[in-house]
Amino acid sequence: MSYYQQRNRHRLSIGQDGNALTLLIAINLIVFVILAFVKVIYYFSKADEGLGLFYNNFFYWLTLPADLNKFISRPWTLISYMFVHDTQNVWHILGNMLWLWAFGYILQDLTGNRKIIPIFLYGALAGAFAYMLAFNLVPPLKEKLPVAEMCGASAGIMAIAIATTTIAPNYRIFTMINGGIPIWVITVLYLIID
Numbered sequence: 001m002s003y004y005q006q007r008n009r010h011r012l013s014i015g016q017d018g019n020a021l022t023l024l025i026a027i028n029l030i031v032f033v034i035l036a037f038v039k040v041i042y043y044f045s046k047a048d049e050g051l052g053l054f055y056n057n058f059f060y061w062l063t064l065p066a067d068l069n070k071f072i073s074r075p076w077t078l079i080s081y082m083f084v085h086d087t088q089n090v091w092h093i094l095g096n097m098l099w100l101w102a103f104g105y106i107l108q109d110l111t112g113n114r115k116i117i118p119i120f121l122y123g124a125l126a127g128a129f130a131y132m133l134a135f136n137l138v139p140p141l142k143e144k145l146p147v148a149e150m151c152g153a154s155a156g157i158m159a160i161a162i163a164t165t166t167i168a169p170n171y172r173i174f175t176m177i178n179g180g181i182p183i184w185v186i187t188v189l190y191l192i193i194d
Contacts, residue, residue, distance in 0.1 A: 019108075020108065020113045020116040020117045021101065021104040021108050021113075021116055023117070024100060024104065024116065024117065024120060024153075025097055025100060025101060025104075027083055028083055028085070028093065028096070028097060028100075028153055029097065031083045031084060031085075032085050032087065032093050035059065035062075035084065035085075035087050038054065038058060039051070039054045039059075039087050042054035042058070059084075059086075060149060061074060061077075062080040062081065062084045062151070063081050063149040063150060063151040064077045064078065064080075064081035064128055064131065064149065064150040064151070065148065066132055066134075066135035066136065066144075066145055066148035066149070066150070067135075067145050068132065068136060071132065081124075081128065081150055082121075082124035082128075082153050082155065082156050083153065084151045084152070085151060085152050085153070086151060086152075092152060093152075096152060096153045096154060096157055099157050099161070099194075100153065100156075100157045100160065102186075103157065103160045103164045103187075103190075104116055104157075104160055106164050106168075106171060106183065107119070107160055107163060107164040107167070110164070110168055111167065115163075116160065119156075119159050119160055119163045120153075120156035120159060120160055121156065123155055123156045123157075123159020123160065123163075124153065124155045124156035124159070126155065126159070127154070127155020127156070128150065128155065131150050154194055157194075158190070158191070158194065161187045161190050161191075162187065164183060165183050165184050165187040168183060169182065169183065169184045170183075171183040173186065
């Protein structure tokens with residue numbers, strides 16, 4: 001392998017083959033744009049009533065219900081919810097994608113391209129089961145069970161953040177500031193914010 005190839009071997013780019021991080025971000029953004037497009041179609045078809053129809057007839061069929069009876073009638077939501085973000089809140093998807101990129105870049109740099117997607121999927125599945133268990137077992141949450149719906153990639157991103165911190169707890173970012181900030185501090189900050 002030439003010097004140039006060795007030097008740039010770990011650099012990640014959008015065009016790199018097998019870049020799982022870019023794939024995850026692209027899937028989330030493409031789904032978001034498709035949902036926004038469908039929402040616009042619903043809106044122009046029936047104005048304000050169309051937005052209600054969009055959420056009732058389309059969006060809620062992709063989000064994860066906390067109610068087990070609803071979940072049984074739409075089991076695909078166990079996978080679809082982790083890629084669906086509400087189009088009313090652009091900050092939700094932007095924040096999620098920034099955190100995914102930050103932790104995913106470090107994890108992918110440390111472990112390669114093969115680990116990030118399984119960690120994301122297993123973390124999102126664990127988050128879904130914890131969500132449903134909480135709403136079905138915790139008494140104050142049971143009151144909201146019929147209307148509770150979950151969407152977004154936060155659980156999968158949290159799994160990536162925790163995996164990154166577990167693999168390299170002393171990994172430092174912003175090394176020009178007093179030797180850098182340990183990744184575990186950033187993970188705790190993310191836990192508090194999320």
